Amino acid sequence: MTRVLLIASLVIAAAAPARAASEADFKAAYAAAEAAEQEAGGLRNQWITTETTLSAAKTAAEKGDFDAAIASAKEAEALAKASIFQAASEKERWRDAVIH
Amino acid sequence: MRGRFVPALFLALISAALAAGVIVQAATAGETPNPAADAKAFRDFYVKKFPNVKLEDFVNGPYSLNEDMRRQWQEKEEFPPYEFALESGKEMFATPFKNGKTYADCFENGGIGVRQNFPYFDVKQGEVVTLELALNRCRAANGEAPLSYVKDDMASLTAYMAYTSRGKPFDIRIPDDPRALAAYENGKRYFYTRRGQLNFSCASCHVQSPGERLRAEILAPALGILNAMPIYRSEWAGMGTISRRFITCNSQTRAVPEEAQSENYRDLEYFLSYVSNGLPISGPGARP
Numbered sequence: 539m540t541r542v543l544l545i546a547s548l549v550i551a552a553a554a555p556a557r558a559a560s561e562a563d564f565k566a567a568y569a570a571a572e573a574a575e576q577e578a579g580g581l582r583n584q585w586i587t588t589e590t591t592l593s594a595a596k597t598a599a600e601k602g603d604f605d606a607a608i609a610s611a612k613e614a615e616a617l618a619k620a621s622i623f624q625a626a627s628e629k630e631r632w633r634d635a636v637i638h
Numbered sequence: 639m640r641g642r643f644v645p646a647l648f649l650a651l652i653s654a655a656l657a658a659g660v661i662v663q664a665a666t667a668g669e670t671p672n673p674a675a676d677a678k679a680f681r682d683f684y685v686k687k688f689p690n691v692k693l694e695d696f697v698n699g700p701y702s703l704n705e706d707m708r709r710q711w712q713e714k715e716e717f718p719p720y721e722f723a724l725e726s727g728k729e730m731f732a733t734p735f736k737n738g739k740t741y742a743d744c745f746e747n748g749g750i751g752v753r754q755n756f757p758y759f760d761v762k763q764g765e766v767v768t769l770e771l772a773l774n775r776c777r778a779a780n781g782e783a784p785l786s787y788v789k790d791d792m793a794s795l796t797a798y799m800a801y802t803s804r805g806k807p808f809d810i811r812i813p814d815d816p817r818a819l820a821a822y823e824n825g826k827r828y829f830y831t832r833r834g835q836l837n838f839s840c841a842s843c844h845v846q847s848p849g850e851r852l853r854a855e856i857l858a859p860a861l862g863i864l865n866a867m868p869i870y871r872s873e874w875a876g877m878g879t880i881s882r883r884f885i886t887c888n889s890q891t892r893a894v895p896e897e898a899q900s901e902n903y904r905d906l907e908y909f910l911s912y913v914s915n916g917l918p919i920s921g922p923g924a925r926p
Contacts, residue, residue, distance in 0.1 A: 582902070584894035585835045617835070624832065632830040635841050637676075637683045 560604040567611035568595055574618035583625035588617040671823050673812050673912055680913040684861040688849070697865035697920040699858035703849040707856060711924065719870040720797055720922040723877045727798030730791060735780040741795070744776035753796075753803035754919050757908050758811065759818040766821050766904040769796055770879055787898035788885065793868045793877035800868065800921030808865060808919065810912040825909030828902050829860075834891030840906070843887075855926060862914050864907065866923030873926065880907055 571592060578584045595610035684696060688703065695702040701711045731741050731749065742748035746755075756769035767775075773795055774784040785792045812818050832839045843852065844860035851857070868879045878886070881898035884906065888895035896902055 582896070583833055586889065586892045586894055587835045589894065621835075624837065628831045628833070632827055632832070632839065635830045635839065635845070636826070637679045637845065 560608075561599075564595070564599050564604045564607045564611060567608045567615070568592075568599070571595070571611045571615035571618060574615050574622065578618050578621040578625070581622060581625040583621050585617055585621045588614050588621060591617060671819050673819070673822055676826070677913045677915055680861060683845070684848075684859050688859070694918055696859050697862035697914075697917050699863065699866060699923070699925060700849075700856035703859070704856050707926070714924055718922075719872075719924050720868075720877060723794040723797045723868075723870070724801055724922060726791075727794035727796070727801075730795055731798050735777070735782050737780050739780050741773065741776055744772065744779065749799060750802045751806060753800045753921070754806040754809050757904060757911060759813055759815065759821060759908070761813055761815050761818070764815075764817045765901070766825075766908045768880070768899065768904050768907055769799065770881060771899050771904065787879060788882040789874075789876060789878050793879050793882075796868045796879055797877065797922035800919055803919045804921070805918045807916045808911055808914050810908065810915055812912065821905045822909055822912060824902065825905035825907070828906045829909055834888065834893030836891045838891040840887065858925075860910065860913075862917045862920075864910050865914060865917050866920045866925075868921060869923040869925050871925050877922070 571588075575584060575588055575592060578588070591610050591614040595607045595614060598604075598610055599607035681693070684691075685693065688696075691702045698708075698711075701708040734740050742750075745752055753769060756772065757766045759765070760767045770787050770792055773792065774787070777784055785795075812822055829840045832842065840860065843857045844863060847857050848859035849856060864880060867883065868877055869883070870877050874882075881903065884903050885895040885898060
């Protein structure tokens with residue numbers, strides 16, 4: 539019985555930091571995605587997909603599924619960065635499409 | 639001699655390089671805005687692209703480009719789906735506000751037959767005023783709550799005002815005011831700028847692909863596209879204003895749309911209406 543308790547304690551002790559790290563990773567990934575999306579907002583060039591992916595990340599985190607939450611947050615960050623790139627490249631490129 | 643020639647050549651090369659730089663920069667930053675030339679080029683583009691379509695027929699959007707759709711539309715026009723909105727708009731227009739005044743008191747000619755003059759650039763306020771904005775400002779000036787810009791009452795009111803202006807050519811003016819020209823240029827920039835995850839601009843569909851299919855829809859030409867507004871859309875199962883059209887277009891490209899009547903949307907309406915000058919008002923319209 540003592541042995542079982544000892545093993546259980548060790549398993550819990552080993553698992554707890556991993557879960558905490560996972561939540562911290564999510565928070566960092568989400569903050570990065572949110573910052574990029576805010577930058578896109580400043581350029582008035584947000585994408586609906588980024589918003590829905592950010593929401594999906596939050597929902598997954600609320601359910602405790604941090605793997606999925608981190609994956610969604612990273613995807614949202616990539617989408618937000620793509621929208622920032624689009625805004626920068628379109629700043630002058632739109633002129634190429636003008637009818638002359 | 640040689641000693642003097644080298645610096646002179648060097649200076650000449652530098653000058654040429656600077657001049658070239660200036661030219662490149664000017665080209666990159668865009669030529670001097672010329673709305674009249676833009677409008678002519680815009681019209682010529684569509685006339686050349688669709689030589690069998692009469693100029694004034696572009697206001698009928700996809701029906702000007704597809705014979706089958708045109709026949710269906712002509713049959714629908716016998717009992718047009720916007721008729722209820724038209725009647726309700728007429729009634730609203732004539733119903734006095736709580737202070738006894740009506741919409742007619744806010745507009746030239748009592749608001750009858752004036753749709754073709756909107757949007758206009760208000761030199762006092764320094765901004766583009768659309769018909770939708772003018773209607774809500776009229777309400778505010780008479781102590782009434784604003785209407786939603788996208789559908790229902792606003793669509794009914796603008797439907798009635800468009801109906802009283804049918805056949806009148808768009809007469810959008812750009813006053814001699816650098817702010818007006820800047821608003822026009824901003825609208826033009828918005829029209830041609832790609833946005834959303836699908837990387838589409840307004841021009842991607844309505845300049846590069848009119849007449850092509852987007853799933854079951856036939857894409858309308860940008861020339862005359864606002865002349866038929868507001869519209870009853872079967873897809874919406876109801877009426878929609880210009881604001882609704884812009885918001886929906888942005889959403890379809892997966893871009894977060896702007897607020898209805900944002901500065902960008904009003905400037906876009908200013909640009910699109912200006913380049914359709916001379917084409918008749920045909921609203922309210924019906925679209926699939």
